Amino acid sequence: MGKTYGYVRICPYGQEIENQLATLQDMQVPEKNIFMDRMTDSSDSYPQYHRLLKKIKANDLLYIKNLDTLGMDYAEIGQQWRVLTMEKKADIVVLDMPQLDTRRGKTQFDRLVADLVLVMLEYAPSAEWAARKQRQKEGIAKARQRGVQFGRPSLPLPDNFEQVYRMWQEKKINGEKAAELCHMSKALFYRRTHERRELNEAPWQDKNKIRSHRQEQG
Numbered sequence: 001m002g003k004t005y006g007y008v009r010i011c012p013y014g015q016e017i018e019n020q021l022a023t024l025q026d027m028q029v030p031e032k033n034i035f036m037d038r039m040t041d042s043s044d045s046y047p048q049y050h051r052l053l054k055k056i057k058a059n060d061l062l063y064i065k066n067l068d069t070l071g072m073d074y075a076e077i078g079q080q081w082r083v084l085t086m087e088k089k090a091d092i093v094v095l096d097m098p099q100l101d102t103r104r105g106k107t108q109f110d111r112l113v114a115d116l117v118l119v120m121l122e123y124a125p126s127a128e129w130a131a132r133k134q135r136q137k138e139g140i141a142k143a144r145q146r147g148v149q150f151g152r153p154s155l156p157l158p159d160n161f162e163q164v165y166r167m168w169q170e171k172k173i174n175g176e177k178a179a180e181l182c183h184m185s186k187a188l189f190y191r192r193t194h195e196r197r198e199l200n201e202a203p204w205q206d207k208n209k210i211r212s213h214r215q216e217q218g
Contacts (some may be wrong), residue, residue, distance in 0.1 A: 009069045017036070054160075057088065
């Protein structure tokens with residue numbers, strides 16, 4: 001019997017983590033063997049999943065909540081299923097689909113069932129998955145309308161920024177000296193001055209949008 005792992009992939013706008021982690025703990029998955037990635041609407045990279053792939057070996061066991069933990073469409077899920085079960089020779093248990101448990105015997109019939117699962121995953125229509133991704137985007141948009149912020153928040157400006165900014169505008173100091181006084185890199189100082197000008201020049205009704213965009217961009 002090999003090691004036991006768990007993998008969780010969650011969307012960024014409120015999908016509960018606690019229930020999934022509690023379920024994995026009920027399956028006796030050690031905390032150090034639980035890997036988790038957050039899905040985004042702009043990134044397809046899952047660093048914790050790739051860490052898991054480097055660690056998992058033959059006869060290890062992987063618990064996942066549902067099939068879409070492994071990918072955004074049937075083809076990707078089928079590909080990752082092959083990697084885990086055929087290349088890595090690990091077992092998978094899909095908690096939401098108890099019939100998908102590769103520990104259930106290693107007979108020719110079991111291999112046939114596994115192959116049929118792969119065929120279904122790779123060739124089934126992907127409309128449902130596209131709809132799910134669209135629902136995620138709509139959920140993110142609604143969350144943003146409610147004021148939920150995504151991404152890294154902007155660091156607060158130093159207390160002396162306005163004074164230094166005016167000195168720089170009046171050409172009393174250069175950008176390098178201004179950045180030094182604000183304890184910023186030169187690139188960050190110029191970025192903040194650009195944002196400052198953009199905010200001052202925008203119509204009043206657009207300023208909140210600019211602030212929101214700056215917070216999202218970090």
